[in-house]
Amino acid sequence: MAEKPTIELDADATHTKRSERQLGDTEVSYFLPSRQSGVNDMYLHLGCRAPASILQRERICLVWAILRLRHPLLASRVEMFNYEDIRFVYDAPPSPGHALEDADKNLAYRTQSAEDLIDGYLNGSRTLSNERLSYLIVSTVQDTSDIPESADATHNYDFLICATHFLGDGMALHQFANDFFSMLGGLLSEQQLRAILEDECKRCHETLNEAALPESIESRLPPPPGGKFYHAASLVDFQIGQHKLIGGHSFPRRNAKERRTIVPTVSFDPARTKYILSKCKSRGVSISSALFAVCNVAWAKTHGENWQLPTMMYSALNMRSFLQSNKALNDSYWYIAIGYFNIVLPTFLPQSGNVTSTFWLRARSAKDQSTRAVKNPMVIPRSHRMAQERGSRARQWAREDDGVKAIPPRNVAPTIIKGFDKSPSSALMGLSLLGNLDGIYKHANFPDIKLHTLTTGSRQRSGGMLLFGYTFASKLWISFGYDENGFEEFTVQEFWKNVLLSVDEFLLV
The missing domain is CATH 3.30.559.30 (Nonribosomal peptide synthetase, condensation domain)
Structure with missing residues (x-):
């Protein structure tokens, strides 16, 4: 089930487009404490039952790659030059194959229980870093019995979606998870997913500029x-x-x-x-x-x-609900938009x-x-x-x-x-x-999950x-x-x- 996806890299596609922007004050307030031990690094655990046929690594990697193109902060990194100059930097993958390769590098398959997954994320060494702002873990405890099973038999799976808090908030996590499972458990074939990946990669290169990353909350609030x-x-x-x-x-x-x-x-x-x-x-x-x-x-x-x-x-x-929208910018929901009371x-x-x-x-x-x-x-x-x-x-x-x-x-x-x-x-x-x-x-959008x-x-x-x-x-x-x-x-x-x-x-x- 955890076999690596088939990745074909376009040798001629080597040019990457770069986009970057400064972190806003709210993002900075979450980034700086996270540098050493990952304070505030978020996780979302979802347990499900699903047939193995739709949870193959290749299919999951395709969906993960598509969504990382739609939400470029997930695939960005942070560069800190000084305390006043901290930036998100995004290098767009030059081809669908490179996008798939990047997604696969940030995807892990495990055979751990949900409790062990969460405990390891919370108390073990840090999963994320300034170079890796998001990560996806899929785990299932293997059945060691020799009893044959039907082709449509379901198994229990645990997903751990990991992201730094300066990247987004809980609402971004949950909206992302819904989109992820809707695409993974929907009616799209693997061939159709590959076509979407190609379209997203093309769109990314056609529209990418210095304003491609979603803005900070301070920039989106009405002045x-x-x-x-x-x-x-x-x-x-x-x-x-x-x-x-x-x-x-x-x-x-x-x-x-x-x-x-x-x-x-x-x-x-x-x-x-x-x-x-x-x-x-x-x-x-x-x-x-x-x-x-x-x-x-x-x-x-x-x-x-x-x-x-x-x-x-x-x-x-x-x-x-208070933020201004700018359709000229990336319309991603991956940004942090919280106040406090x-x-x-x-x-x-x-x-x-x-x-x-x-x-x-x-x-x-x-x-x-x-x-x-x-x-x-x-x-x-x-x-x-x-x-x-x-x-x-x-x-x-x-x-x-x-x-x-x-x-x-x-x-x-x-x-x-x-x-x-x-x-x-x-x-x-x-x-x-x-x-x-x-x-x-x-839930109706992914009936088999x-x-x-x-x-x-x-x-x-x-x-x-x-x-x-x-x-x-x-x-x-x-x-x-x-x-x-x-x-x-x-x-x-x-x-x-x-x-x-x-x-x-x-x-x-």
């Missing part, structure tokens, strides 16, 4: 209105918003020489998932808002101290009586805060300023890591709001709430923690990725137990 008044107003808004971020809780940490990320995951069958979603809807909230409240109550039950201070959690804001909830719980009403009140508060973050009229200037601040901080920290003399931060506005008391701003944890992924995956499992995450820094919540294959999934060596063990395990108990108590009763 803020000019004028000193608007500039000052947006700065005041940003700094007031930062001062309002009050959080007095965090998991107790411990020092360990080595990071080890684990990802305990639970799923709820379709019947229970349907009940949970309908219950949230009847209460006027989404499952995402409910999960903020779940974590809030679970923490209060775990840590019965310091209840006078609120609990703060952070999450990512999908900014794609925080949810602040009381920590205390009623000392007597039913906690249920408190839970739903906090779920509605999380919904209101999320809605205000999205609909705030200053969301675009806030995103511009946050990107500048994150980029500047990343450059300063990178210089410190490299032992380079610090210089005054670039693009950081002076503090103009005086008189605020410094409040605690500890965040308990991050939540990545992906919503209903069955709205992205068009039955996707049944999805897990996702990234390589973490020491002391990293992130909880994921989403629905997929008609199931609700909750996974909890954290550095088990970076936190006090009992507290984290007690919190996770209380998360699951809270789901049972508030969402399944």
